[in-house]
Amino acid sequence: MKKHIKLEDVREDIPGKCLTQDEVLKGAEYTEKGHVKVYGKFLGEGGEA
Amino acid sequence: MSKNTTNKYDVIIGLEIHVQTKTKSKMFCSCPAQYFQKEPNTQVCPMCLGLGGTPQPNKKALELCILMGLGTNCKIASEIQFDRKHYSYPDLPKGYQITQGDNPLCSNGYVEVPSGAKVEIERIHPEEDVGKSTHHVEASTGKEYTLLDFNKSSVPLIEIVTKPNIRSAKDAKDYATKIRQIARYLNVSDADMEKGQMRCEPNISIQEKGKWEYKDGKILAIGDYKLNPKTEVKNIGSITAVEKAIEYEVKRMIGELEEGKSLIQQTRGWNASRGVTEFQRSKEKAEDYRYMPDPDIPIIDVSKEDIERIKKELIELPNEKIKRYVKDWKLTEYAADVISSSKESAEYFEKLQKKLSENMDEKDAATEASNWIMGPLYAIANKQGKDITETGVKGDDLALLIVAFREGIFTKNKAEELLNESIEKDIDISKEIEKLKSAKESVGSLEDIAKQVIDENPQAANDYRGGKEASIGFLVGKVMQLTHGTANPAEVKITLEKELKK
Numbered sequence: 206m207k208k209h210i211k212l213e214d215v216r217e218d219i220p221g222k223c224l225t226q227d228e229v230l231k232g233a234e235y236t237e238k239g240h241v242k243v244y245g246k247f248l249g250e251g252g253e254a
Numbered sequence: 255m256s257k258n259t260t261n262k263y264d265v266i267i268g269l270e271i272h273v274q275t276k277t278k279s280k281m282f283c284s285c286p287a288q289y290f291q292k293e294p295n296t297q298v299c300p301m302c303l304g305l306g307g308t309p310q311p312n313k314k315a316l317e318l319c320i321l322m323g324l325g326t327n328c329k330i331a332s333e334i335q336f337d338r339k340h341y342s343y344p345d346l347p348k349g350y351q352i353t354q355g356d357n358p359l360c361s362n363g364y365v366e367v368p369s370g371a372k373v374e375i376e377r378i379h380p381e382e383d384v385g386k387s388t389h390h391v392e393a394s395t396g397k398e399y400t401l402l403d404f405n406k407s408s409v410p411l412i413e414i415v416t417k418p419n420i421r422s423a424k425d426a427k428d429y430a431t432k433i434r435q436i437a438r439y440l441n442v443s444d445a446d447m448e449k450g451q452m453r454c455e456p457n458i459s460i461q462e463k464g465k466w467e468y469k470d471g472k473i474l475a476i477g478d479y480k481l482n483p484k485t486e487v488k489n490i491g492s493i494t495a496v497e498k499a500i501e502y503e504v505k506r507m508i509g510e511l512e513e514g515k516s517l518i519q520q521t522r523g524w525n526a527s528r529g530v531t532e533f534q535r536s537k538e539k540a541e542d543y544r545y546m547p548d549p550d551i552p553i554i555d556v557s558k559e560d561i562e563r564i565k566k567e568l569i570e571l572p573n574e575k576i577k578r579y580v581k582d583w584k585l586t587e588y589a590a591d592v593i594s595s596s597k598e599s600a601e602y603f604e605k606l607q608k609k610l611s612e613n614m615d616e617k618d619a620a621t622e623a624s625n626w627i628m629g630p631l632y633a634i635a636n637k638q639g640k641d642i643t644e645t646g647v648k649g650d651d652l653a654l655l656i657v658a659f660r661e662g663i664f665t666k667n668k669a670e671e672l673l674n675e676s677i678e679k680d681i682d683i684s685k686e687i688e689k690l691k692s693a694k695e696s697v698g699s700l701e702d703i704a705k706q707v708i709d710e711n712p713q714a715a716n717d718y719r720g721g722k723e724a725s726i727g728f729l730v731g732k733v734m735q736l737t738h739g740t741a742n743p744a745e746v747k748i749t750l751e752k753e754l755k756k
Contacts, residue, residue: 208552209333212560218277218314221284222299229295229303229404239294240401243344247400 263460263511265504266473266484267420269373269496271433272411273443274383274451275318281382281410282309282352282551289405290449302408304348308550311336311380315410316359316554318442319380320564322412323360325436325571326375330561331359334380334554340544344400345385345407353381353413355545359556365436366573367428368591374417376471383409406450412442417471418457423500430454430496431595435572439597447492454496459484460507482507483519487531490524499524503531575600583607583620592628598643603627609653614660622656630670634677651676651683658687664740671739690740700733700741704753707732718754726750 226239235242277287283301301307316334323330337355358377365373385404392399414433420426434452437443445452465479475481485507487499507517522531570578572594579590594600603623610619627642631652635642652673659669668690675681707729708715717725726747733746 207547209555210552212313212316212334212554212556215313215316215554216284216310218279218312219284220279220286223285223297224299224303226293226295229298235399237401239296240403241295242399242401244397244399246398247344 262463263504263508264463264466265421265423265500266418266459266461266466267423267426267500268418268457268484269416269420269426269429270455270457271414271430272383272453272455273322273414273433273437273445275315275380275410275412276441276443277312277314277318277410279312280408281312281315281380282408283307284310285408287409289409292405294403294405297405298407303404304346304407309336309352309548311551311554312410315380317564318410318440319359319378319412320556320561321440321567322414322437322442323363323378324561324565324568325440325442326360326363326365326378326414326433328360328363328375328378330556331357331361332556333357334359334556336548336551337545338548340546341541343384343387344402345387345404347385347404347407351382351384352548352551354379365429365432367425367432368587369422369425369428371421371425373425373429374419374471376415376417378412378414381411381413383407383411418459418473419468419471423497423504426456426500427493427497430493432572434493435595439569439571440567454490454493455486455488456490456496456500457484457486458500458503458507460504460511482511482517485517485519485531486521486537488521488523488534491526495524495526498529499531502529506531569597572600579620583617585620585624589624589628593624596641596643598641599627602643602649606649606653609650610656613657622660626652626656630673633670634674646677647673648676648683654683654687658691662742663687663691665742667743668739690738700737700746700749701753703733703736703741704729704746704749707736708750708753715754726754 230236230239230241233241235244279285280287280302283299285297285299285302289297299307301309311334320330335354335357336352338350339353339355340350342349358379360378361376363375363378365375367373383406385402385407388401390399390401391397416429420429434445437445437452443451447453459473459482461473461482462479465476466481467474467476473481485503487503490496490499503522510517519537521534521537523534525532575594576587576590579585579593580587585593593603606623606627607616607619610622613619614622631642631645631647634645634647638645655669655672658664659666664672672681672683672686675686676683711729711732714725714728718729729750730743730746733750734741734743737746
């Protein structure tokens, strides 16, 4: 059975530390102006949310 | 399109609205949720990059979702169960979005729109946003490529889905406006569509009159009638565009049917500059997103005490304000709607009304406050391109002006002039009113001033007496000068005419 927690025990809305842009992009094969660059045409649709 | 053709069909609209909730951190990690104008890929961590980690829901985002549900008359679930919605796209690196499937946090609500229609809300649930992808073609090679920025990845959203019970483009626009107002009143979201904080996606179908029915939140065919498929419209960048896109789409669909073509289920994009919807893709089958419960996130129990605590943040909302202003203070529906369009505007109005009530009946105070806000104050705000609360006109100053105007100290034009000066030159309104009061007392009666002006300007007076009626304008101007603009021009004209006939 799945664990239950109380709403009051859920993470507080406090922002924390992020990766740097360099850390994010170091694994990308291609980059451009701070973005990850991916070649090709994609099926479906972005921004689905 | 002829009216007969339009009258042959009913329009059926459902609206899906995404609103970014106002939190400091993201939905499932602690990265900052503010990504607007930030350097790309600087507000991310391994969790929101899909590289691993356990999702940690954000309490504030869940509470804001509950608050939005309470503000739209929804039933709140006692448990929050998150699900994974699977699909593949580069802006969703983990291959699924964390959202809610069959058990939304809020359900079965409604929002009334000005036409009197009650738009039924099927569900409101929390979820995470995806990254931002932009598509390009490389000039040197002609290759297509996509640039990805993950700052938006996992920013908290609430999705608000209506049942298909909206029957006109106007109602859809009004409903979207109400949702934006409620989100802003409750401080759930800034809901700025230009910044992507609110997105509206209508789905539209047209059905022949009398051949379908609306039952249990669904559109059902009557007899052997085959329901027409629906179109989903994306890329809508403003509330006004919601109405325009739906109107365009309805005309397009009716046109297709009248030409004997059959409609297909599809997604279209709104092209605001051309004012048309454009084909994006067909949706012959419903997508299979392979929803499954997220195994990493526990079920979150929402107690009655939690709901009661959140309910305390539920303030009087626009529709309630409109009803109260109309019932208690006899404002018109239109005035009440305009004034309550933002929380700040309504608060300004109520403070002004309260201040004016010290000098007059509370209904008169409401009428005066509404007239002055919707007239001179909105004119100033429009000129400045700001909200009325940002114009710099203090409510207390406006109250002083209104009272002085009602006492006949000066004309409405003079009052508006003073209002403008109070912003441009930062003058003290109460001192100006005192000055004008004493100036008026010192210049004597209007009859005396009229006599003085006639004596000092015999040529204009004789011209008028000789039949040149326009010359009275010159004399009125002279009296207005002597009274420092405090006299009523219509009254001045009548007084001058009387004196000139003597």
